[in-house]
Amino acid sequence: MSRAFVVREYGGPEQLKLENVEVGAPGPGQLKLRNKAIGLNFVDVYQRTGLYKTPLPFTAGNEGAGEVIAVGPDVTGFQVGDRVAYQGPVGAYADERLLPADKAVHLPEGISYEVAAAALLKGATAFYLLHWTHELKAGETILVHAAAGGTGQILVQWAKAIGARVIGTAGSDEKCEIVRQCGADLAINYKTGDFVAGVKEFTGGKGVDVVYDGVGQATFEPSLDCLRPRGLMVSFGNASGPVSMPRLGILADKGSLYVTRPTGAGYFRTAEDIRTAADALFNMIELGRIKVAIDQTRPLAEAVAAQQALEARATTGSTLLLP
Incomplete structure (x- = not known):
């Protein structure tokens, strides 16, 4: 069993319900991950309120990093023990989750789980805004x-x-x-x-x-x-x-x-798209040209309070939820 924050009705932060869920084995094209760090983002709020219609019920959260603990059929390029990060598919506010393998990116040795979970969604957004939405010069x-x-x-x-x-x-x-x-x-x-x-x-x-x-x-x-x-x-x-x-x-x-x-869903339509953005982001971080500020960390169990702080504009930099 895994702890997970499940949204069964659209609404305020109180709609985030901490439940014990059965994750199960990964199916074709899936990885099973044990999250090490989870990113907090405004898109999580938009989905919880129903501004972005996400089929109910769903496990909240769109960004995280963790260890591969099982690999489903027909998956290539990943194995148990790999360090990976992801952004996009809901389901991040959990100890363990299933993830489409084409949404995962390998972490370079110099990128920690915490930095990846704090930066991938936000950094991938910055990448497409500065390079694809408008090629900044x-x-x-x-x-x-x-x-x-x-x-x-x-x-x-x-x-x-x-x-x-x-x-x-x-x-x-x-x-x-x-x-x-x-x-x-x-x-x-x-x-x-x-x-x-x-x-x-x-x-x-x-x-x-x-x-x-x-x-x-x-x-x-x-x-x-x-x-x-x-x-x-x-x-x-x-x-x-x-x-x-x-x-x-x-x-x-x-x-x-x-x-x-623009939205990330519109720009990151293939595995190559997100891996291009991730490679560029991780390179900038490793070169020291982008420093990732992790200004707030909370236990996963405090996800409700974390979203409340985000909505109140009471945060700076990135907030992490730690399983």
Whole structure:
């Protein structure tokens, strides 16, 4: 038997129910893992609330790292004892789980379970945002919202490694200091300052080439005013609530802007896709160009409190649940 947080109804954090479940043997194309570390992400919240419709019931969680303890039929490239990480398939908030083998990536010797579980989903997101959604180039200027969060910190560091100029926003002076330590050229406390005015001043009135916004409703429309003509708005999250366009013509009014709403599911459609992103991320970590901040750790049994803290925007960097 394995402990697992099961969601049987959409709703608040109280819908995360700790149960004992029978995991069973892996089927064709599956691995059985013993989790060593589990990542906490906003997508976990979106699935629990029903914003992202996930068939009920399901075991929560989308990211983790662990040891292969059984290999199903027709699986190649993995064996018992392998160290692996994954992002994407629900089922992470558990001691043990079954995982499609094509969703697993091998861990290099220099990457710990904890770093992998803290970084893979967030780092893979940063990879596709900076390389596939828009191929960021040296000299371009970007705005990153929630830049002190787990994805935000990786975005800032990776964009600086590419050679971009980076403006980051955060919700406190302490978080802004974290953003500066990640290499941002400018950090703006959006609770005490006008980030649109700050962007305009920093760019000499030109605006940024790209906005990366994982906050959603609270920042979407003001962010359009931060873009240069024909700039790109990348809305990749809904931490403050879902975004709705008031009217399509607003993009014309503000300079023939582009908007996209990417998701990991849309970009990581094959095993090669996620392994490409993971290889790039792990290489950047091993080179020291990306440092992964694990700022909160909790026992797996405290998953409810961990999600509550995440929703309250009371965390920085990455949070781990430890079985």
